[in-house]
Amino acid sequence: MRLAECVSRMSEEDIGGDTELSDSPTLPLNSILAGNCIEILKTLPDNSVDLIFADPPYNLQLSGELFRPEGSRVDAVNNAWDKFDTFAAYDHFTCLWLKEAHRVLKEDGTIWVIGSYHNIFRVGTALQDQGFWILNDIIWRKSNPMPNFKGRRFTNAHETLIWASKSDKSRYVFNYASLKTFNDDLQMRSDWLLPICSGNERLKGENGQKIHPTQKPEALLYRIILASSRPDDVILDPFFGTGTTGVIARHLRRHWIGIEQDPTYIKAAQARIDKAEVFDEALMGQASNKRKQPRVTFGCLMENGFIRPGHILYDSRRRFKAVVNVDGALQSADGRSGSIHKLGAQLQQAVSCNGWIFWHFEENNILLPLDILRQRYLAENP
Amino acid sequence: MRLAECVSRMSEEDIGGDTELSDSPTLPLNSILAGNCIEILKTLPDNSVDLIFADPPYNLQLSGELFRPEGSRVDAVNNAWDKFDTFAAYDHFTCLWLKEAHRVLKEDGTIWVIGSYHNIFRVGTALQDQGFWILNDIIWRKSNPMPNFKGRRFTNAHETLIWASKSDKSRYVFNYASLKTFNDDLQMRSDWLLPICSGNERLKGENGQKIHPTQKPEALLYRIILASSRPDDVILDPFFGTGTTGVIARHLRRHWIGIEQDPTYIKAAQARIDKAEVFDEALMGQASNKRKQPRVTFGCLMENGFIRPGHILYDSRRRFKAVVNVDGALQSADGRSGSIHKLGAQLQQAVSCNGWIFWHFEENNILLPLDILRQRYLAENP
DNA sequence: GATAAGCCTGAATCCCGGG
């Protein structure tokens, strides 16, 4: 298959259009490649992408229908693409796409794979057998999972992500400082609490039905891409679906390549990405430092839309002013940056500063302390 | 090896001393079997234990330890090929003990295995390949994990447990009601927040050093044993260590069998278990479990005058109405009839229906669910 | 229009005892 046959390029105004990548001149950047995942992976050059995010079929092995106690039917994943006859068949599939993923990944690149207990152990084993070096397993704790209706097991309230480098020698990217700032100056842990994708974010067709049965939340991809890539990096998603990876890559000024075989998903993804905002380059910050303050983090407020990159914050008397970067760092006009607490302290030439009280946002021409947003968040998420 | 050679029996006053287990008369109950895990597993009879908890060696790469198939250690090598050798050897070891575990487990028994990302994917794959049926993967979120000192990864703040039945046909034990009560009347999720084992609970030698490097918290075993076993069940722990499984089994009036090769651990475990309290039999719970309550039939209520032929029943909103026939069938105005469940399902066009909750009787102009009558009957006839 | 109640749904390997 030639690339030209399966490329659905983005418009020219695309962020990637004019960027030069000397080591991978032929990559079909910022486009969805239509077709079989493994076949298309084979057309991509060796050592060419910085990050891979993969959401492969889980091989759920469901049988029969499930009804809620009140009688309604659970709309389960029943797509042909999730069905494999045996574990051996699933392992074979996994081995094939991981082998290509390994080849395509740069030496210092990393891969993320998400799954559930149905498939994640086989994926993890295959990753290790392929030579990948596991860096972390990350638990996505769902704040609103589907309950266990029949009371026969524990509520399956999480999914597992594996983060691995190409080899144990890789000098991989991990934006430790950004993540720590994002997490209110506490090290980011391996368990992440995030809601499932629902509401307005969930893509629906004209009939009101969900377009993709397993659309992932943008907040999840935000954290992944923020943690393990840099602006202008190339991010490959071999199971692109409705393009969450592309949307967040675009927000964060990364290049992306998607592989997807379903025309419906491709169409929805392309439309969605075309609408996605590109955050300003000056906001891409690499935050700096440490300190402490638990409960609701600044990053949490960002993930939930209370604060957005580009928002301007002031101190109560408008003596100081700073802009919010994607990782939750604040940046002042003179270029200094840091967490809300650090920058507040710096600007005041103080030893420390409670950024929640120091910084204010504007609403109806009034300045309100950041802490109000925390309270609003807590009011909505007790 | 004969069992007599490796058995370290508990004292006679032991809870298990006088209990008869007709199907497994030769089990060395409530004792630590000293020696190699796999060898000793082979001496245990088929289909004889109800629950297995296993905390196998985790990380063969970091420790530099490599296990030969029989379980003895070899010095690890450090080149690229050796990694494959290491994984293969670990897989072989895992396969051997899991095969015996599968054989020893009763048809309706379940197994728990705990691990980290270093080994859990291989364990999970081996479990599935062995024919075990995964029920849940459980995340133990550590409230006080060790931080990541170098800032190159996410804080590794959890461990993973896999809970699996012997086959997909197993009618395994899950004390749903107990766990729901335990969890403030919300069904227990797959992510558990517990502190690591420290303080007084942590066993220390005379030198103040911890006796076992990875002693598990009692709270973890408490939840596991409470969830997936019943009093008098037999619980096997093939990597007994310092005996946390034995302590909690004794608390909860379950029998236990431990396998351990290190004399220091055995001694510490035995002393610890000897001191462990046995909770009173009357405290073993299950009161709130409806499935365990004696069955009261609709006919029984009629025989005892709680319901009489000709009584009219309604659903909660009086959309439906039916009359009680002499045989306990309900009959609706359009002539359809059946049991309280069947007619309820028919009228709602549902797959099934719990008639006890669906149908209501009128008392002092108020509609009360049929279930109330069942409770009244049970109160009068304990 | 604001508040309250009701409805819908989400990667789900989802019953069990008696004849």
Add this chain to the structure above:
DNA sequence: GCCCGGGATTCAGGCTTAT
């Protein structure tokens, strides 16, 4: 072992409809 039928079983959040 199989078959039959009684009857046990749900949480959070967003959206829609009703008051």
